Amino acid sequence: MRNPSLHRYATRPGLYLTDDGGADVIVWSETAQHMWVSVIEDLHEPSVYYDIATPLAQDHTLALPESLQLYPVAVREVPKVGLRETLFAMQGPEYGMWSVHIPYLKDGMRYGIRADGAWNPKRGVQFNPYKILLDPCGKGIDGQMQLVPEAFSYECSIDAQGNISGSAYGPMSKLDSLGFVPLSVVIDDRDEHKHAGDPEHPHVPWSTTILYELHVKGFTQTAPWLPEELRGTYAGLAHPQTITYLQRLGITSVELLPIFAKQTEVAVAQRGLTNYWGYSTLGYFAPEPSYATARAQRAGAQAVRQEVIDMVRALHEAGIEVILDVVYNHTCESGNEGPTVCWRGLDSASYYRRQNDNPGALLDTTGCGNTLDFSNTRVISYAIDSLRYWAKRIGVDGFRFDLAASLARLDGQFSKHHPFLYELRTDMVLGNLKMIMEPWDLGESGWRTGQFGIPFAEWNDKFRDATRTFWLTDIHNLDTGLQPHVGMQEIATRLCGSADLFATDPGRGAVASINIVACHDGMTLGDLTRYSHKHNEANGENGLDGSDNNHATNFGVEGPSTNPAVNTRRQRAQLNLLGMMLMSLGTPMLLAGDEFGNTQFGNNNAYAQDNEISWLDWSWYHANETTCEHQSAQMHQLLAVRKLIALRKTIEQYQHEEFFTLLSLLGLLKPSSRVQWYLPDGTTPMERDWFDHHVRAFSMRLASKHRKDVIIVVNGTIEDLNMKLPDDCRWRLLWSSSDQEPSCPLNTESWLMHQDSIALFTVE
Incomplete structure (x- = not known):
């Protein structure tokens, strides 16, 4: 036949x-x-x-x-x-x-x-x-x-x-x-297309976006408001009470760790573990079945897929965007000795990059054994087809590209004009979505933060490292008589949207900077204040995995502490980090659980921990918050973060995409009508002050054309300071990491700012 x-x-x-x-x-x-x-x-x-x-x-x-x-x-x-x-x-x-x-x-x-x-x-x-x-x-x-x-x-x-x-x-x-x-x-x-369509996409402007990185299973696995059968599932994330939590927090866009079908690497399986994060793609069009309910898994792949669609629709109905973390830089087939489940057996020489002098050896710029060859136009088309499918058929609102520098290499070198990036920019579907780059890989000259250009946003690792250093390791240095490393110039540049990185492309605004202090890859925000060193013993790699450069400090005790003074400083440090992120120009991204100080017990590479190490601990949470808001440190921190997110949404200065100052390009002392700087005594900083790492207290006034000015006050010292605020108006405190809450406008010329804290004021 x-x-x-x-x-x-x-x-x-x-x-x-x-x-x-x-x-x-x-x-x-x-x-x-x-x-x-x-x-x-x-x-x-x-x-x-x-x-x-x-x-x-x-x-x-x-x-x-x-x-x-x-x-x-x-x-x-x-x-x-x-x-x-x-x-x-x-x-x-x-x-x-x-x-x-x-x-x-x-x-x-x-x-x-x-x-x-x-x-x-x-x-x-x-x-x-x-x-x-x-x-x-x-x-x-x-x-x-x-x-x-x-x-x-x-x-x-x-x-x-x-x-x-x-x-x-x-x-x-x-x-x-x-x-x-x-x-x-x-x-x-x-x-x-014949059935009821997806609700209108939220289309949240970049200037009002609050990103929230979460793992579908980890976020819902122990959630007390969910019935057992919905925990750890797409349906659990779509549950009304889950969505209510996200709305009350103020989240506009969830960034989901990979939900493409995944496969555990052989080396991980040999240690009796599984690939929990999902950065090991098995299928670029298929959702991961294990995140579906047991009933959907029994019903088959169509039911699994439908639960993903229903999750996206439920979030859209609540006005929340869905952004997927996607892994096109490598596949689950690992290195040369890995298994054969798809691409290796179909056409290994075409799908994967290979070493020029040894075509039998895979080229690895990802740390995962292989790298897909994005110099091949068929591989580019394959990725574009996959992205369009998730956008058109599943209905997602954007993508975060893992190790994006690997996707933009021509002849081994990074190019912002790579055909793949051009396709993303010009595609009628994808060009209208949010696209976020992790702007590095492990290859030669792999660090490319700020270099992807319009319309891409990028994770800002310089913001992360400067913020952690200023508020954590430098505070430890001051406590122990050592020298600080980050001063006013660096931290002010990050507050103003990192113009040194993102103003190099005409028309690119501060929103291109995704301001992070913690993400899935590293310690949680809470652990940055509890552990000075990583604790990755559970990974079974003899401590060789995970970064040793965490910019963390434990405030005198490694791990959990019952000392009230230690815990007070830790929580203030966490609020300093969150306050810095949410008060800076750019697009803030929270790691799920950081709003209440979640822990991974010091593990800074929990990629293989599908257990209590990675699952969010909701044991403290009560739906009736009026009865418990003073009963736990977690609830106290959650309420503080909610308040600051709500304030950010009402402040006109954060509703614009342009930079307020081009510090690193136009000179530190160039006048700006949008931002003014003050030292604790109320004077304007001199040039030497900007480069003195010991100048760690200052105020930043952001002017508004149509609404009230605001002023951000930073005290990065270990002493309480009298901070003189501009005397041309009366100021009201909106938020403070040290819980200072005056009930009336300031009538004095100065404000007693607690040690190592950050505060936000507005004109009364």
Whole structure:
């Protein structure tokens, strides 16, 4: 029997369901010699393909490649794993595309790809028809990879501890991987446009955006307001009480750690751990099934996907944007010795970057064993198709690109004019979304903060490091008689939107600076004040993982303390960090839990901790806050953060995208009509003051064209200071990290500012 004709031109990879009850499947591989689509059915169920397929002999090995090349459609039974496989020979390649029309293919059916070609791993070519592969454009995934020799393309053995013996450059494995690796699942989304549409996207302006980075499972796993079946799930994040918490906090946009389907790396699995964060992508179109409810997981990939859509819709109805953390810089297949589940088996030489002088070795600028090759236009198109799918079909509002410098390398060098960045800027769908870059990677000259240009925002690591140093390690230095490292010039530059980094591109505003003091990658804000050193013992890497440069201080006690004086200083330090972030020009981003001082027990790299280390501890939380606001430090801090976020939203000075001063470009002393600076005695700083690290107390007045001026008062010393405020008006204290709360406007010329604290005033 000949394969039915394709219903479309094979120009864009994917699975396209057709009106005749079948589907066109298109896969890209430039160097494969033969390809098949395998439809997988359970052995105990009757096959829909018996009448059109040629039976192959039953055995535990795959009769490839010779047998399959004889038949356009063949079927084999594999009793060892209880599955039946019907293989459809694909036609091609045409411009690198392979295609086939498969009859009777419908929603929920499982399938995979097999590819045959040369086996020459020393040249980066690793085709192995014995390995069944995921459709790289598959919208659903079923199953997990098992750590067994069948999952690897090369001959190997694995002992009881998971240690692998074998060489990736050795002989090709002839063990069939069917039943030991995940499969793609058909998703029928053709009629979605006929149903009730997504609520209007919130379209929150950058100038009013408050970002909140969270992990779907970690945020909801112990939430006391959720029923057990919703904890750790998309549905738990969509729950009305979860959304109420986010709204009351003042969040406008949630930034979700990866929710693409993921796979735990072999090295992590060998230590008995799992990849919790999800920066190990298994499928760029499929959501992670483990975050769905148990009921949805039982129902299948379509139900899992629907829970993601429902989550996005629920957040949109509440006016909250959904931004996804996405990982296009590498895949879950790790280095040369990693498993083969998709891209390595489809066309390793085209998908992955390789060392110029050793094409058999993968080039790694990500620290994860491989790097996708974004100099290949097909890889760029693949990523763009994935992003458009999540934007159009799932309805998300933006993306945060992990290790984005890896996505913008041409001939190994970073370029802000990279074709991928150009596609993002000009795409009719993506160009209207929020796009945030993590502006570095681990490659040569990988630090690129401030260099991505319009319309991209970027995580500002200089803001993070300067803020931590000023409020934490420098305070420790002053306590112990050592010299501080950050003074007025650096901290003022960060308060004003980091013009030294982001004003280099005409038209780019302060909102391009994503101001962070803590994120998933590192210590929590609370732990920065509890631990001077990382405590990553649970990761099983002998303390070699995670940064040693945390800019943290424990205020005299490593870990939890019962000393009231220590805890008072710790909480004030946390509010200093949060106050600095929320009072600075730019776009603030909170790490979930920092608003109440959440802990990871000093672990600054909790990527593999799917347990109480990473899950937010809600044991202190009570929905009826009026009865407990004075009962816990967590609630006290939460209320303080809520108040400051609410104040930020009402202050006109923060509703603009432009810089108020170009400190580093135009000179520190250049006059500005929008900002004025004062020393504690009320005088204007001299040039020497800006560069003196011991000048750590000052005031910053932000003028408003239409509303009241505000003034930010900083005391970065370890002494209480009388801070003289401008005497041309009366000032009212709005917020203070040291809990100073006068009930009336100031009638005195100066304000007694507590040691190491920050405060916000407005004109009365």
